[in-house]
Amino acid sequence: MLIYATGDDLASGQVARSAARGGNDAPTSGVASGVVQTNFISVPRDWAYDVLLYAQRNPKPCPVLEVIEDGDFESKLAPGSDLRTDLPRYRVWRDGVLAEEPTDAREAWAEHHDLVTFLIGCSFTFEAGLAAANIEIRHQTLGRNVPMYRTAVDCEPAGRLRGKLVVSMRPIPADRVADAVQISGRTPAVHGAPVHIGDPAVLGIDLDNPEFGDAPAPLRDGEVPVFWACGVTPQAAIMESRVPFAITHAPGRMFVTDVRNESYTV
Amino acid sequence: MLIYATGDDLASGQVARSAARGGNDAPTSGVASGVVQTNFISVPRDWAYDVLLYAQRNPKPCPVLEVIEDGDFESKLAPGSDLRTDLPRYRVWRDGVLAEEPTDAREAWAEHHDLVTFLIGCSFTFEAGLAAANIEIRHQTLGRNVPMYRTAVDCEPAGRLRGKLVVSMRPIPADRVADAVQISGRTPAVHGAPVHIGDPAVLGIDLDNPEFGDAPAPLRDGEVPVFWACGVTPQAAIMESRVPFAITHAPGRMFVTDVRNESYTV
Numbered sequence: 186m187l188i189y190a191t192g193d194d195l196a197s198g199q200v201a202r203s204a205a206r207g208g209n210d211a212p213t214s215g216v217a218s219g220v221v222q223t224n225f226i227s228v229p230r231d232w233a234y235d236v237l238l239y240a241q242r243n244p245k246p247c248p249v250l251e252v253i254e255d256g257d258f259e260s261k262l263a264p265g266s267d268l269r270t271d272l273p274r275y276r277v278w279r280d281g282v283l284a285e286e287p288t289d290a291r292e293a294w295a296e297h298h299d300l301v302t303f304l305i306g307c308s309f310t311f312e313a314g315l316a317a318a319n320i321e322i323r324h325q326t327l328g329r330n331v332p333m334y335r336t337a338v339d340c341e342p343a344g345r346l347r348g349k350l351v352v353s354m355r356p357i358p359a360d361r362v363a364d365a366v367q368i369s370g371r372t373p374a375v376h377g378a379p380v381h382i383g384d385p386a387v388l389g390i391d392l393d394n395p396e397f398g399d400a401p402a403p404l405r406d407g408e409v410p411v412f413w414a415c416g417v418t419p420q421a422a423i424m425e426s427r428v429p430f431a432i433t434h435a436p437g438r439m440f441v442t443d444v445r446n447e448s449y450t451v
Numbered sequence: 452m453l454i455y456a457t458g459d460d461l462a463s464g465q466v467a468r469s470a471a472r473g474g475n476d477a478p479t480s481g482v483a484s485g486v487v488q489t490n491f492i493s494v495p496r497d498w499a500y501d502v503l504l505y506a507q508r509n510p511k512p513c514p515v516l517e518v519i520e521d522g523d524f525e526s527k528l529a530p531g532s533d534l535r536t537d538l539p540r541y542r543v544w545r546d547g548v549l550a551e552e553p554t555d556a557r558e559a560w561a562e563h564h565d566l567v568t569f570l571i572g573c574s575f576t577f578e579a580g581l582a583a584a585n586i587e588i589r590h591q592t593l594g595r596n597v598p599m600y601r602t603a604v605d606c607e608p609a610g611r612l613r614g615k616l617v618v619s620m621r622p623i624p625a626d627r628v629a630d631a632v633q634i635s636g637r638t639p640a641v642h643g644a645p646v647h648i649g650d651p652a653v654l655g656i657d658l659d660n661p662e663f664g665d666a667p668a669p670l671r672d673g674e675v676p677v678f679w680a681c682g683v684t685p686q687a688a689i690m691e692s693r694v695p696f697a698i699t700h701a702p703g704r705m706f707v708t709d710v711r712n713e714s715y716t717v
Protein backbone atom coordinates (compact mmCIF):
# COMPACT_ATOMS: atom_id res chain seq x y z
CA MET A 186 0.00 0.00 0.00
CA LEU A 187 1.27 3.47 -0.87
CA ILE A 188 1.78 5.58 2.24
CA TYR A 189 2.06 9.24 1.33
CA ALA A 190 4.38 11.47 3.30
CA THR A 191 3.15 14.49 5.22
CA GLY A 192 4.76 17.54 6.80
CA ASP A 193 8.52 17.89 6.50
CA ASP A 194 8.96 14.59 4.66
CA LEU A 195 6.47 15.62 2.00
CA ALA A 196 8.05 19.06 1.72
CA SER A 197 11.54 17.58 1.34
CA GLY A 198 10.47 15.46 -1.64
CA GLN A 199 8.74 18.41 -3.28
CA VAL A 200 11.77 20.63 -2.70
CA ALA A 201 14.06 18.02 -4.27
CA ARG A 202 11.90 17.77 -7.41
CA SER A 203 11.61 21.53 -7.61
CA ALA A 204 15.40 21.88 -7.39
CA ALA A 205 15.86 19.28 -10.13
CA ARG A 206 13.33 21.10 -12.28
CA GLY A 207 15.37 24.25 -11.75
CA GLY A 208 18.56 22.61 -12.99
CA ASN A 209 20.17 21.17 -9.84
CA ASP A 210 21.84 17.97 -11.01
CA ALA A 211 23.51 16.74 -7.82
CA PRO A 212 23.24 13.03 -6.92
CA THR A 213 20.25 12.35 -4.68
CA SER A 214 21.71 9.94 -2.11
CA GLY A 215 20.72 11.26 1.29
CA VAL A 216 18.21 13.73 -0.14
CA ALA A 217 14.67 13.63 1.32
CA SER A 218 15.59 10.51 3.24
CA GLY A 219 12.05 9.77 4.45
CA VAL A 220 10.66 9.15 0.98
CA VAL A 221 11.27 6.63 -1.77
CA GLN A 222 13.58 7.36 -4.70
CA THR A 223 13.35 5.56 -8.01
CA ASN A 224 15.26 4.69 -11.12
CA PHE A 225 13.67 5.77 -14.40
CA ILE A 226 13.42 4.28 -17.88
CA SER A 227 11.15 5.27 -20.76
CA VAL A 228 10.89 3.28 -23.99
CA PRO A 229 8.54 3.33 -26.96
CA ARG A 230 5.43 1.16 -26.45
CA ASP A 231 6.79 -1.50 -28.80
CA TRP A 232 9.53 -2.22 -26.24
CA ALA A 233 7.39 -2.05 -23.09
CA TYR A 234 6.65 -5.78 -22.84
CA ASP A 235 10.33 -6.63 -23.18
CA VAL A 236 11.24 -4.23 -20.38
CA LEU A 237 8.44 -5.43 -18.10
CA LEU A 238 9.35 -9.07 -18.71
CA TYR A 239 13.05 -8.35 -18.17
CA ALA A 240 12.13 -6.74 -14.85
CA GLN A 241 9.93 -9.68 -13.85
CA ARG A 242 12.77 -12.11 -14.54
CA ASN A 243 15.33 -9.98 -12.74
CA PRO A 244 13.41 -8.70 -9.73
CA LYS A 245 16.43 -7.98 -7.54
CA PRO A 246 17.91 -5.32 -9.85
CA CYS A 247 14.61 -4.30 -11.50
CA PRO A 248 11.78 -4.11 -8.94
CA VAL A 249 9.08 -2.19 -10.79
CA LEU A 250 7.23 0.26 -8.56
CA GLU A 251 5.09 1.89 -11.26
CA VAL A 252 4.39 1.65 -14.98
CA ILE A 253 3.11 4.87 -16.53
CA GLU A 254 0.94 4.62 -19.62
CA ASP A 255 1.99 5.52 -23.14
CA GLY A 256 2.72 9.20 -23.39
CA ASP A 257 1.92 10.10 -19.77
CA PHE A 258 4.53 11.68 -17.51
CA GLU A 259 2.95 12.08 -14.09
CA SER A 260 3.76 9.52 -11.39
CA LYS A 261 1.20 8.35 -8.85
CA LEU A 262 4.07 8.21 -6.41
CA ALA A 263 4.30 12.01 -6.60
CA PRO A 264 1.02 13.68 -7.61
CA GLY A 265 1.65 16.73 -9.75
CA SER A 266 5.10 15.54 -10.84
CA ASP A 267 6.43 15.88 -14.37
CA LEU A 268 8.79 13.02 -15.11
CA ARG A 269 10.29 14.90 -18.08
CA THR A 270 11.74 17.62 -15.85
CA ASP A 271 11.73 16.46 -12.22
CA LEU A 272 14.88 14.34 -12.26
CA PRO A 273 18.26 16.04 -11.83
CA ARG A 274 19.73 14.66 -15.04
CA TYR A 275 18.73 12.27 -17.83
CA ARG A 276 20.41 10.04 -20.35
CA VAL A 277 19.10 9.73 -23.91
CA TRP A 278 20.04 6.48 -25.62
CA ARG A 279 20.01 5.93 -29.39
CA ASP A 280 20.66 2.42 -30.70
CA GLY A 281 22.21 1.52 -27.36
CA VAL A 282 24.63 4.44 -27.38
CA LEU A 283 24.54 7.28 -24.86
CA ALA A 284 23.69 10.30 -27.01
CA GLU A 285 22.90 13.14 -24.62
CA GLU A 286 22.74 13.91 -20.91
CA PRO A 287 20.25 16.76 -20.54
CA THR A 288 18.86 18.10 -17.27
CA ASP A 289 15.46 18.46 -18.98
CA ALA A 290 14.09 15.59 -21.08
CA ARG A 291 11.22 17.38 -22.78
CA GLU A 292 12.93 17.74 -26.14
CA ALA A 293 13.91 14.07 -26.31
CA TRP A 294 10.50 13.04 -24.99
CA ALA A 295 8.77 14.89 -27.83
CA GLU A 296 10.42 12.58 -30.38
CA HIS A 297 8.06 9.72 -29.47
CA HIS A 298 4.37 9.97 -28.72
CA ASP A 299 4.10 6.57 -27.03
CA LEU A 300 6.81 6.39 -24.36
CA VAL A 301 6.01 3.95 -21.55
CA THR A 302 7.81 4.79 -18.31
CA PHE A 303 9.04 2.39 -15.66
CA LEU A 304 9.91 3.55 -12.16
CA ILE A 305 12.19 1.03 -10.50
CA GLY A 306 13.12 0.79 -6.83
CA CYS A 307 16.41 2.35 -5.69
CA SER A 308 18.77 1.38 -2.91
CA PHE A 309 18.93 4.99 -1.73
CA THR A 310 15.57 4.16 -0.14
CA PHE A 311 17.07 1.82 2.46
CA GLU A 312 20.11 4.02 3.12
CA ALA A 313 17.89 5.90 5.57
CA GLY A 314 17.43 2.64 7.48
CA LEU A 315 21.16 1.96 7.48
CA ALA A 316 21.89 5.49 8.69
CA ALA A 317 19.25 5.13 11.42
CA ALA A 318 21.22 2.09 12.63
CA ASN A 319 24.38 4.22 12.76
CA ILE A 320 25.86 2.51 9.70
CA GLU A 321 27.87 5.12 7.86
CA ILE A 322 26.98 5.67 4.20
CA ARG A 323 30.50 6.37 3.03
CA HIS A 324 29.70 8.01 -0.31
CA GLN A 325 27.46 10.47 1.54
CA THR A 326 30.25 11.25 4.01
CA LEU A 327 32.59 11.90 1.09
CA GLY A 328 30.03 13.89 -0.89
CA ARG A 329 30.40 11.52 -3.83
CA ASN A 330 28.03 9.53 -5.99
CA VAL A 331 27.68 5.84 -5.03
CA PRO A 332 30.01 3.54 -7.02
CA MET A 333 28.14 1.24 -9.44
CA TYR A 334 29.70 -1.67 -11.34
CA ARG A 335 28.70 -3.68 -14.36
CA THR A 336 29.38 -7.23 -13.19
CA ALA A 337 30.26 -10.33 -15.21
CA VAL A 338 26.92 -11.84 -14.15
CA ASP A 339 24.30 -12.27 -16.89
CA CYS A 340 20.74 -11.28 -16.14
CA GLU A 341 17.95 -13.54 -17.37
CA PRO A 342 17.20 -12.40 -20.93
CA ALA A 343 13.65 -11.46 -21.96
CA GLY A 344 12.45 -10.86 -25.48
CA ARG A 345 15.02 -8.65 -27.21
CA LEU A 346 16.72 -7.63 -23.96
CA ARG A 347 19.86 -9.08 -22.45
CA GLY A 348 22.63 -7.62 -20.32
CA LYS A 349 24.78 -7.83 -17.23
CA LEU A 350 23.79 -7.25 -13.63
CA VAL A 351 24.82 -3.85 -12.27
CA VAL A 352 25.48 -3.50 -8.55
CA SER A 353 26.11 -0.64 -6.14
CA MET A 354 28.77 -1.00 -3.43
CA ARG A 355 28.90 0.25 0.13
CA PRO A 356 31.79 -0.52 2.49
CA ILE A 357 30.40 -1.87 5.77
CA PRO A 358 32.30 -2.71 8.97
CA ALA A 359 32.46 -6.49 9.30
CA ASP A 360 30.53 -6.46 12.55
CA ARG A 361 27.65 -4.52 10.94
CA VAL A 362 27.27 -6.54 7.73
CA ALA A 363 24.57 -8.76 9.21
CA ASP A 364 22.65 -5.66 10.33
CA ALA A 365 22.96 -4.18 6.84
CA VAL A 366 21.59 -7.41 5.34
CA GLN A 367 18.63 -7.51 7.68
CA ILE A 368 17.75 -3.83 7.39
CA SER A 369 17.89 -3.78 3.59
CA GLY A 370 16.21 -7.19 3.44
CA ARG A 371 13.07 -5.69 4.91
CA THR A 372 12.50 -3.69 1.72
CA PRO A 373 12.57 -6.29 -1.07
CA ALA A 374 10.82 -3.88 -3.46
CA VAL A 375 13.84 -1.58 -3.42
CA HIS A 376 16.49 -4.24 -4.13
CA GLY A 377 16.28 -5.82 -0.67
CA ALA A 378 19.19 -7.78 0.76
CA PRO A 379 22.63 -7.66 -0.90
CA VAL A 380 23.34 -9.96 -3.84
CA HIS A 381 26.97 -10.44 -2.86
CA ILE A 382 29.19 -9.77 0.13
CA GLY A 383 32.93 -9.52 0.31
CA ASP A 384 34.53 -10.71 -2.91
CA PRO A 385 34.50 -8.32 -5.89
CA ALA A 386 36.58 -10.72 -8.02
CA VAL A 387 33.74 -13.24 -8.17
CA LEU A 388 31.56 -10.55 -9.73
CA GLY A 389 34.33 -9.57 -12.16
CA ILE A 390 34.64 -6.18 -10.47
CA ASP A 391 37.66 -3.91 -10.06
CA LEU A 392 36.66 -1.86 -7.00
CA ASP A 393 38.64 1.20 -8.10
CA ASN A 394 36.96 1.46 -11.48
CA PRO A 395 33.18 1.65 -11.33
CA GLU A 396 31.39 1.96 -14.67
CA PHE A 397 28.87 4.37 -13.14
CA GLY A 398 29.05 6.91 -10.30
CA ASP A 399 32.27 7.87 -8.52
CA ALA A 400 35.22 5.69 -7.52
CA PRO A 401 35.12 4.78 -3.83
CA ALA A 402 37.77 5.76 -1.30
CA PRO A 403 40.03 2.83 -0.30
CA LEU A 404 38.26 0.54 2.14
CA ARG A 405 39.34 0.89 5.75
CA ASP A 406 40.67 -1.98 7.82
CA GLY A 407 37.85 -4.25 8.90
CA GLU A 408 35.46 -3.09 6.20
CA VAL A 409 33.81 -5.47 3.78
CA PRO A 410 32.53 -4.43 0.34
CA VAL A 411 28.81 -5.18 0.20
CA PHE A 412 27.03 -5.28 -3.17
CA TRP A 413 23.38 -4.57 -3.80
CA ALA A 414 21.54 -5.10 -7.08
CA CYS A 415 21.20 -1.73 -8.84
CA GLY A 416 18.48 -0.11 -10.91
CA VAL A 417 21.06 0.95 -13.48
CA THR A 418 20.85 -2.65 -14.70
CA PRO A 419 18.29 -1.72 -17.40
CA GLN A 420 20.79 0.81 -18.80
CA ALA A 421 23.34 -1.99 -19.24
CA ALA A 422 20.64 -3.94 -21.11
CA ILE A 423 19.82 -0.92 -23.29
CA MET A 424 23.48 -0.77 -24.32
CA GLU A 425 24.03 -4.46 -24.89
CA SER A 426 20.68 -4.97 -26.66
CA ARG A 427 21.00 -1.82 -28.78
CA VAL A 428 17.54 -0.57 -27.93
CA PRO A 429 16.63 1.99 -30.64
CA PHE A 430 15.50 4.71 -28.23
CA ALA A 431 15.31 5.13 -24.48
CA ILE A 432 15.42 7.85 -21.86
CA THR A 433 16.75 7.01 -18.41
CA HIS A 434 17.91 8.87 -15.34
CA ALA A 435 21.63 9.58 -15.02
CA PRO A 436 23.06 7.09 -12.48
CA GLY A 437 22.74 8.34 -8.91
CA ARG A 438 20.35 11.13 -9.93
CA MET A 439 16.98 9.71 -9.08
CA PHE A 440 13.31 10.56 -9.11
CA VAL A 441 12.33 11.61 -5.58
CA THR A 442 8.73 10.66 -4.74
CA ASP A 443 6.16 11.65 -2.12
CA VAL A 444 5.68 8.15 -0.65
CA ARG A 445 7.29 7.05 2.56
CA ASN A 446 9.94 4.34 2.65
CA GLU A 447 7.50 2.39 4.84
CA SER A 448 5.34 1.84 1.74
CA TYR A 449 7.72 -0.94 0.75
CA THR A 450 8.72 -2.38 4.12
CA VAL A 451 7.69 -5.95 4.96
CA MET B 452 17.12 -17.11 -5.69
CA LEU B 453 15.46 -20.40 -6.56
CA ILE B 454 16.27 -23.08 -3.99
CA TYR B 455 15.46 -26.50 -5.37
CA ALA B 456 14.15 -29.18 -3.03
CA THR B 457 15.97 -32.45 -2.44
CA GLY B 458 15.06 -35.80 -0.91
CA ASP B 459 11.54 -36.26 0.38
CA ASP B 460 10.50 -32.68 -0.41
CA LEU B 461 11.53 -33.09 -4.04
CA ALA B 462 9.83 -36.48 -4.24
CA SER B 463 6.59 -35.11 -2.78
CA GLY B 464 6.36 -32.45 -5.47
CA GLN B 465 7.05 -34.93 -8.22
CA VAL B 466 4.49 -37.36 -6.80
CA ALA B 467 1.87 -34.60 -6.70
CA ARG B 468 2.46 -33.68 -10.35
CA SER B 469 2.45 -37.30 -11.37
CA ALA B 470 -0.85 -37.87 -9.59
CA ALA B 471 -2.35 -34.82 -11.30
CA ARG B 472 -1.09 -36.10 -14.65
CA GLY B 473 -2.83 -39.38 -13.87
CA GLY B 474 -6.17 -37.65 -13.27
CA ASN B 475 -6.19 -36.92 -9.51
CA ASP B 476 -8.04 -33.64 -9.23
CA ALA B 477 -8.12 -33.11 -5.45
CA PRO B 478 -7.33 -29.63 -4.08
CA THR B 479 -3.63 -29.26 -3.30
CA SER B 480 -3.72 -27.42 0.06
CA GLY B 481 -1.38 -29.31 2.39
CA VAL B 482 0.13 -31.36 -0.45
CA ALA B 483 3.95 -31.37 -0.68
CA SER B 484 4.09 -28.70 2.00
CA GLY B 485 7.84 -28.05 1.67
CA VAL B 486 7.59 -26.74 -1.89
CA VAL B 487 5.96 -23.78 -3.58
CA GLN B 488 2.58 -24.04 -5.28
CA THR B 489 1.41 -21.64 -7.96
CA ASN B 490 -1.64 -20.29 -9.69
CA PHE B 491 -1.68 -20.68 -13.47
CA ILE B 492 -2.90 -18.54 -16.36
CA SER B 493 -2.17 -18.87 -20.08
CA VAL B 494 -3.26 -16.31 -22.65
CA PRO B 495 -2.45 -15.68 -26.31
CA ARG B 496 0.66 -13.53 -26.82
CA ASP B 497 -1.47 -10.54 -27.79
CA TRP B 498 -2.78 -10.42 -24.21
CA ALA B 499 0.50 -11.09 -22.40
CA TYR B 500 1.45 -7.45 -21.81
CA ASP B 501 -1.97 -6.70 -20.35
CA VAL B 502 -1.67 -9.62 -17.92
CA LEU B 503 1.89 -8.74 -16.91
CA LEU B 504 0.96 -5.10 -16.37
CA TYR B 505 -2.17 -6.08 -14.41
CA ALA B 506 0.05 -8.23 -12.21
CA GLN B 507 2.59 -5.43 -11.72
CA ARG B 508 -0.16 -3.05 -10.64
CA ASN B 509 -1.77 -5.58 -8.33
CA PRO B 510 1.22 -7.32 -6.77
CA LYS B 511 -0.58 -8.58 -3.65
CA PRO B 512 -3.04 -10.83 -5.54
CA CYS B 513 -0.82 -11.37 -8.61
CA PRO B 514 2.84 -11.91 -7.63
CA VAL B 515 4.37 -13.33 -10.82
CA LEU B 516 6.89 -16.07 -10.11
CA GLU B 517 7.57 -17.07 -13.73
CA VAL B 518 6.57 -16.10 -17.26
CA ILE B 519 6.92 -18.93 -19.79
CA GLU B 520 7.55 -18.00 -23.42
CA ASP B 521 5.01 -18.27 -26.22
CA GLY B 522 4.09 -21.88 -26.82
CA ASP B 523 6.36 -23.40 -24.14
CA PHE B 524 4.92 -25.49 -21.33
CA GLU B 525 7.82 -26.45 -19.06
CA SER B 526 8.38 -24.48 -15.85
CA LYS B 527 11.85 -23.70 -14.52
CA LEU B 528 10.33 -24.14 -11.08
CA ALA B 529 9.87 -27.84 -11.88
CA PRO B 530 12.31 -29.14 -14.50
CA GLY B 531 10.67 -31.77 -16.68
CA SER B 532 7.17 -30.55 -15.91
CA ASP B 533 4.41 -30.28 -18.51
CA LEU B 534 2.09 -27.43 -17.60
CA ARG B 535 -0.62 -28.79 -19.91
CA THR B 536 -1.08 -31.95 -17.81
CA ASP B 537 0.56 -31.47 -14.40
CA LEU B 538 -2.19 -29.53 -12.67
CA PRO B 539 -5.14 -31.40 -11.13
CA ARG B 540 -7.78 -29.51 -13.07
CA TYR B 541 -8.00 -26.61 -15.51
CA ARG B 542 -10.51 -24.04 -16.57
CA VAL B 543 -10.87 -23.02 -20.21
CA TRP B 544 -12.33 -19.54 -20.71
CA ARG B 545 -13.93 -18.28 -23.93
CA ASP B 546 -14.93 -14.62 -24.15
CA GLY B 547 -14.82 -14.44 -20.37
CA VAL B 548 -17.13 -17.41 -19.87
CA LEU B 549 -16.08 -20.66 -18.23
CA ALA B 550 -16.39 -23.19 -21.05
CA GLU B 551 -14.73 -26.39 -19.83
CA GLU B 552 -13.00 -27.83 -16.77
CA PRO B 553 -10.75 -30.59 -18.08
CA THR B 554 -8.12 -32.46 -16.06
CA ASP B 555 -5.83 -32.34 -19.11
CA ALA B 556 -5.39 -29.06 -21.02
CA ARG B 557 -3.62 -30.39 -24.11
CA GLU B 558 -6.64 -30.19 -26.39
CA ALA B 559 -7.45 -26.60 -25.42
CA TRP B 560 -3.75 -25.69 -25.55
CA ALA B 561 -3.53 -26.88 -29.14
CA GLU B 562 -6.02 -24.22 -30.23
CA HIS B 563 -3.38 -21.49 -29.91
CA HIS B 564 0.26 -21.69 -30.92
CA ASP B 565 1.38 -18.66 -28.91
CA LEU B 566 0.11 -19.10 -25.36
CA VAL B 567 2.16 -17.21 -22.78
CA THR B 568 1.92 -18.71 -19.30
CA PHE B 569 2.08 -16.91 -15.98
CA LEU B 570 2.77 -18.74 -12.73
CA ILE B 571 1.56 -16.68 -9.79
CA GLY B 572 2.35 -17.19 -6.13
CA CYS B 573 -0.19 -19.06 -3.98
CA SER B 574 -1.06 -18.73 -0.30
CA PHE B 575 -0.83 -22.50 0.12
CA THR B 576 2.91 -21.84 0.20
CA PHE B 577 2.80 -20.10 3.58
CA GLU B 578 0.26 -22.51 5.07
CA ALA B 579 3.24 -24.71 5.93
CA GLY B 580 4.65 -21.86 8.01
CA LEU B 581 1.32 -21.35 9.75
CA ALA B 582 1.04 -25.07 10.49
CA ALA B 583 4.62 -25.12 11.82
CA ALA B 584 3.51 -22.44 14.29
CA ASN B 585 0.64 -24.70 15.37
CA ILE B 586 -1.94 -22.51 13.67
CA GLU B 587 -4.68 -24.81 12.42
CA ILE B 588 -5.51 -24.62 8.72
CA ARG B 589 -9.21 -25.24 9.11
CA HIS B 590 -10.02 -26.19 5.51
CA GLN B 591 -7.32 -28.84 5.69
CA THR B 592 -8.77 -30.21 8.93
CA LEU B 593 -12.17 -30.40 7.27
CA GLY B 594 -10.83 -31.89 4.04
CA ARG B 595 -12.32 -29.03 2.05
CA ASN B 596 -11.06 -26.55 -0.50
CA VAL B 597 -10.17 -23.11 0.87
CA PRO B 598 -13.04 -20.57 0.57
CA MET B 599 -12.33 -17.78 -1.94
CA TYR B 600 -14.41 -14.64 -2.39
CA ARG B 601 -14.76 -12.05 -5.10
CA THR B 602 -14.71 -8.82 -3.11
CA ALA B 603 -16.24 -5.43 -3.91
CA VAL B 604 -12.71 -4.01 -4.17
CA ASP B 605 -11.54 -2.96 -7.64
CA CYS B 606 -8.05 -3.93 -8.73
CA GLU B 607 -5.98 -1.34 -10.59
CA PRO B 608 -6.90 -1.77 -14.27
CA ALA B 609 -4.22 -2.35 -16.90
CA GLY B 610 -4.71 -2.21 -20.65
CA ARG B 611 -7.85 -4.17 -21.46
CA LEU B 612 -8.01 -5.85 -18.03
CA ARG B 613 -10.10 -4.85 -15.06
CA GLY B 614 -11.73 -6.81 -12.27
CA LYS B 615 -12.32 -7.28 -8.56
CA LEU B 616 -9.88 -8.47 -5.93
CA VAL B 617 -10.34 -12.12 -4.93
CA VAL B 618 -9.32 -13.18 -1.42
CA SER B 619 -8.97 -16.46 0.44
CA MET B 620 -10.16 -16.72 4.05
CA ARG B 621 -8.77 -18.63 7.00
CA PRO B 622 -10.31 -18.45 10.48
CA ILE B 623 -7.56 -17.69 13.02
CA PRO B 624 -7.84 -17.54 16.82
CA ALA B 625 -7.67 -13.89 17.89
CA ASP B 626 -4.51 -14.45 19.89
CA ARG B 627 -2.72 -15.92 16.86
CA VAL B 628 -3.70 -13.32 14.25
CA ALA B 629 -0.53 -11.30 14.79
CA ASP B 630 1.55 -14.47 14.35
CA ALA B 631 -0.31 -15.29 11.13
CA VAL B 632 0.40 -11.77 9.82
CA GLN B 633 4.09 -11.98 10.61
CA ILE B 634 4.59 -15.49 9.28
CA SER B 635 2.79 -14.85 5.99
CA GLY B 636 4.38 -11.39 5.76
CA ARG B 637 7.79 -13.01 5.40
CA THR B 638 6.82 -14.34 1.97
CA PRO B 639 5.65 -11.27 0.02
CA ALA B 640 6.07 -13.13 -3.28
CA VAL B 641 3.27 -15.52 -2.35
CA HIS B 642 0.71 -12.88 -1.33
CA GLY B 643 2.47 -11.97 1.92
CA ALA B 644 0.56 -10.46 4.82
CA PRO B 645 -3.25 -10.41 4.83
CA VAL B 646 -5.09 -7.64 3.00
CA HIS B 647 -7.87 -7.50 5.54
CA ILE B 648 -8.61 -8.82 9.02
CA GLY B 649 -11.87 -9.25 10.77
CA ASP B 650 -14.68 -7.54 8.85
CA PRO B 651 -16.05 -9.34 5.78
CA ALA B 652 -18.76 -6.69 5.25
CA VAL B 653 -16.17 -4.06 4.34
CA LEU B 654 -15.00 -6.31 1.52
CA GLY B 655 -18.58 -6.95 0.41
CA ILE B 656 -18.28 -10.60 1.39
CA ASP B 657 -20.90 -13.02 2.65
CA LEU B 658 -18.75 -15.56 4.51
CA ASP B 659 -21.15 -18.46 3.84
CA ASN B 660 -21.13 -17.99 0.08
CA PRO B 661 -17.68 -18.04 -1.48
CA GLU B 662 -17.55 -17.64 -5.26
CA PHE B 663 -14.72 -20.19 -5.46
CA GLY B 664 -13.75 -23.23 -3.37
CA ASP B 665 -15.90 -24.64 -0.56
CA ALA B 666 -18.01 -22.81 2.00
CA PRO B 667 -16.28 -22.63 5.40
CA ALA B 668 -17.61 -24.16 8.58
CA PRO B 669 -19.06 -21.58 11.00
CA LEU B 670 -16.30 -19.73 12.80
CA ARG B 671 -15.71 -20.80 16.39
CA ASP B 672 -15.88 -18.43 19.34
CA GLY B 673 -12.78 -16.27 19.49
CA GLU B 674 -11.86 -16.79 15.84
CA VAL B 675 -11.33 -13.92 13.42
CA PRO B 676 -11.74 -14.24 9.65
CA VAL B 677 -8.41 -13.32 8.03
CA PHE B 678 -8.30 -12.51 4.32
CA TRP B 679 -5.32 -12.92 2.03
CA ALA B 680 -5.08 -11.72 -1.57
CA CYS B 681 -5.68 -14.67 -3.87
CA GLY B 682 -4.22 -15.76 -7.21
CA VAL B 683 -7.72 -16.43 -8.54
CA THR B 684 -7.90 -12.65 -9.02
CA PRO B 685 -6.83 -12.95 -12.69
CA GLN B 686 -9.78 -15.28 -13.30
CA ALA B 687 -12.14 -12.57 -12.07
CA ALA B 688 -10.44 -10.19 -14.52
CA ILE B 689 -10.82 -12.70 -17.36
CA MET B 690 -14.53 -12.83 -16.69
CA GLU B 691 -15.12 -9.12 -16.26
CA SER B 692 -12.87 -8.14 -19.19
CA ARG B 693 -14.22 -10.84 -21.53
CA VAL B 694 -10.78 -12.08 -22.52
CA PRO B 695 -11.28 -14.05 -25.77
CA PHE B 696 -9.31 -17.12 -24.66
CA ALA B 697 -7.52 -18.22 -21.52
CA ILE B 698 -6.60 -21.39 -19.67
CA THR B 699 -6.25 -21.26 -15.89
CA HIS B 700 -6.04 -23.73 -13.02
CA ALA B 701 -9.27 -24.64 -11.27
CA PRO B 702 -9.34 -22.75 -7.94
CA GLY B 703 -7.53 -24.62 -5.16
CA ARG B 704 -5.95 -27.06 -7.64
CA MET B 705 -2.50 -25.67 -8.09
CA PHE B 706 0.74 -26.35 -9.89
CA VAL B 707 3.13 -27.98 -7.40
CA THR B 708 6.77 -27.05 -8.05
CA ASP B 709 10.18 -28.41 -7.05
CA VAL B 710 11.39 -25.23 -5.32
CA ARG B 711 11.40 -24.81 -1.58
CA ASN B 712 9.17 -22.30 0.17
CA GLU B 713 12.41 -20.68 1.41
CA SER B 714 13.03 -19.46 -2.16
CA TYR B 715 10.57 -16.66 -1.48
CA THR B 716 11.21 -15.92 2.18
CA VAL B 717 12.64 -12.53 3.15
